[in-house]
Amino acid sequence: MTDVGLVAPPVREEPYRESHAEPPAEGTTASPRREVFLPGESGRRTALGVLRARLRWPLGIYTTPAVVLVLWEVLARAGVLSPAYAPAPTSLLGTAQRLWDQGVLGPDLAISLQRAGLGLALGLTVGIAAGVLGGLLRSGEYLFNGLVQIVNTIPLLAVLPLMIVWFGIDEFTKVLLISFGAGVPMYLNLFSAIRGVDQRLIEMARTTGAGRLRLVTRVLVPGALPGFLVGLRFSLAYSVLGLVAAETVNADQGLGFLITQGQTYLQTDQVFVGLAIYSILGLVADQFVRALERVLLRWRPGYEAA
């Protein structure tokens, strides 16, 4: 920004020399290495610097996936990867288009999204309500904790056969599976987030004469927010997982069905289209939580990696 920044020699480390204005006191054993700090990159943005920063991570966190995609495309076109095993990404676009035109992809996607949405809504509602009660009240802790811990240790997929026996193979089982996936991590994270709010701040709030409601709304809820968002991230990821499990094992509609069908008829490209859509769902969910974090956790003096 200033001239000084440009004029000053860009020296970051240099050995100590006698010619410096202030020679060290008698002891010559003092560390000879010195560090010089100049205005940061943001201070003097040359066109070259901007270009270099852009080139290094042009797509942010999606740089690596994009590189993998390009590599895959190149290998597929070069004939290294057989189309029967891993068709080129560009040809997958064509497949997706074809499936959409056949009127398969649209309804399948819709029904999957509906299942995920219902399961999430159910799981998050129960998980948040139980987490808040368990976090705030001792009796809530005793009521829910043991149960959730037990459910948490049972793998989702292992419960599926039982649920099919109990509830049949229709929508309810799938929604329930997804809601388990979403509800359990939400409860666990919310509970420990509320219990983890700094005791000294709770104490301070009590000395100001703030009532119970104030304590909950201004101290416990905002203090538990970072943990809540961690829980939400897990919930979204696990609900996609639950969706896959439910649809793969038993479905006659939905993305999972699309994949199973593709597998049965050796339509590898169809399998890949299904997988790609699952992963896009996961990425969208992650971006959603990130956006929430940016808005809700503005107060946090976060660590910004270089």
Added chain:
Amino acid sequence: MSTTLATPTRPRRQAGALAEDVVRRFGDRTVLDGLDLAIADEELVVLLGPSGCGKSTLLRLLAGLDRPDGGRVEVPARRAVVFQADRMLPWQRVLRNVTLGLRGPDADRRAREALAEVGLSGREGAWPKELSGGEAQRVALARALVSEPELVLLDEPFAALDAITRLRMHDLVRALRVRHHAAMLLVTHDVDEAIALADRIVVMRDGRIGNEHLVELPAADREASGAREELRAALLHDLGLVHQS
């Protein structure tokens, strides 16, 4: 500002704070052992004592954060605490930190006034992470005073500040005492801080109040005078540091 009506029907000892024969134990260690302390209305008492002697323990009893294991504690319902660390809610802006315990539609206005009193007008919208140590401690002071408490308890409130900021804070406390009519108990390690601010200095030893010193010096004499040096020497003696002075 609150009314200055006299309440002659109220017995004198009800104002301020009162601790009678207070006992506090942690396991089989008795930290407070039959301690008596009375703080008069509008009096500023400074509590001195070596580290670990139980100053914070006493303060927490007076604040109502802990219960005594014996004896009796009587304090006004309207009281406030300033802790050593500022204890700001990092997720609330400065203004909302100050209004934490306030009710009513004029809460924001009162908080703004309190912030102005500690010299922080215009910083209402700042996040705690954007404040310096002294600024954060001033917010804590504003948060304590905004509710017009009858008793303010301060546990080494300026210990983490540099010498110059500390002197500014002393000026601030003196100025605030003129406007807010509260009894205050201030815990400190700093003998000079005690002399600068106190109406009375009490020294804790063996779980009780040992020596007391009334400080009736005018402001100028607190800075430098023979009486000040005498008091300082007496306090250092009480603290067992006499051989160092």
